[in-house]
Amino acid sequence: MRRAVALIGLLGIVGAGVSLSVLPTTKTSAAASDNRTFLIPASDGYGVADCLSTKSECGKIVADAWCEAQGFAKAASYGLADREDFTGTLSKARPAASVEQPLVITCGE
Template sequence: MRRTLAVLSALGVLAAALPAHAASQTPGVEKTFLIPSSDGYGVAECLTTGGECGQVVADAWCESQGYAKSASYGIAAQDDYTGAIEAAPAVKPSDRPIRITCRD
């Protein structure tokens, strides 16, 4: 009888704690990486054209950085890398860095 009561009490405590634990889980974390388009690895072609290989390369990059997968990728907007500079120099689109946003 005591054992049954102890097991039921333990299950009650666990059941009460479960909703509190689920509510405290944080949503997935996102981080954006800027990669030079001329990094020498030749991945810029995949990441800028929007082809199937782009998703594979972006996911592999995110996994190598410790994230689950990529959320988005492509050529970085000028505001992504020159926001703190008052007079931004004119940059050719092919010279812009590549943006990969990763998430857990």
């Protein structure tokens, strides 16, 4: 009986080792052809709106870091979002007095 339990335990350990050896060893990431666009409120609390909205060098760093955190390689584009990006299909909207325009980051390859 002890031998049967020991043999089953040994086979379980060997089976676990084999299954772990077939798992991919590289970090998974988004497919290279996939692009994804993120809308970020301008008043997100991190203070990166100035960098992203002016398309300065610090904006590139912030956008690339954002994309890497989301599983993408780098930012394809970034800046202020167009009104169509966040209002949908509204034809005419009443202009808001103090609403900040959101930021957009498009991540890709």
